[in-house]
Amino acid sequence: MLRTKIKASAVTNLTDARYFAAREVEWLGFRFGGGPEATISPLAAKAISEWVDGVKFIGEFDFATAEEIQAVHQLLPFDAVQVGMYTPNSELEKLPGLTFIREVVVEKGTTEAELAAHFEENAGHCAYFLLDFTKSGIDWASLRSGGSLSPDFLKNLFHRHKTILALDFRANEAHDLLNELQPEGLSLSGGAEEQVGLKSFDELDEILDALEHAG
Numbered sequence: 001m002l003r004t005k006i007k008a009s010a011v012t013n014l015t016d017a018r019y020f021a022a023r024e025v026e027w028l029g030f031r032f033g034g035g036p037e038a039t040i041s042p043l044a045a046k047a048i049s050e051w052v053d054g055v056k057f058i059g060e061f062d063f064a065t066a067e068e069i070q071a072v073h074q075l076l077p078f079d080a081v082q083v084g085m086y087t088p089n090s091e092l093e094k095l096p097g098l099t100f101i102r103e104v105v106v107e108k109g110t111t112e113a114e115l116a117a118h119f120e121e122n123a124g125h126c127a128y129f130l131l132d133f134t135k136s137g138i139d140w141a142s143l144r145s146g147g148s149l150s151p152d153f154l155k156n157l158f159h160r161h162k163t164i165l166a167l168d169f170r171a172n173e174a175h176d177l178l179n180e181l182q183p184e185g186l187s188l189s190g191g192a193e194e195q196v197g198l199k200s201f202d203e204l205d206e207i208l209d210a211l212e213h214a215g
Helices: 014-022 042-049 067-073 112-125 140-144 149-161 171-181 202-213
Strands: 005-009 029-031 056-062 082-083 100-105 128-132 164-168 185-189
Touching: 005 014, 005 164, 014 029, 014 082, 029 042, 042 067, 056 067, 067 082, 100 112, 112 149, 140 171, 149 164, 164 171, 171 202, 185 202
Parallel strands: 005 029, 005 185, 029 056, 056 082, 082 100, 100 128, 128 164, 164 185
Antiparallel strands: none
């Protein structure tokens, strides 16, 4: 059993979906349109979802209107919807009954005051935040070595707001990361298949194995 909840983000193929489901992750995310990350069509996501069970499905949208989100949700009902950092809360209010995750991307110059204010401003419109350090190339080692956001500040922030953390780390760092930050969960990603149905999961296996035994 994994020590913390895992969100598999930007899943684009059945191989990844089956792997993450077998590793008992909490959420399986499909990213629809926009942004540099791998995306998938609603029809392809629906087809994949029919082959896996035991996971919650997340629709990931960088920039989308309420109408666009609802159109995909009708085809593939989500357990939650992840929206981009600057999606207006007025759009979310048009979708009553849906659970929202708001992505927040950390820049290298983001201050603690700025981040705390952003969380407070949007907390009433989402069930979770997804705090992403990976897009700015910030990993666990550099975060601990000093910067604008301290581990103590993040730990306190995560105690006030349920937060899924996207942060690069090594398997042997899992214990310290979870103990020092105590997020609600972690976001991991798969990758492109070498060919259909074939790829290596060695790196993910190391991380997920460590998360099973971290404590």
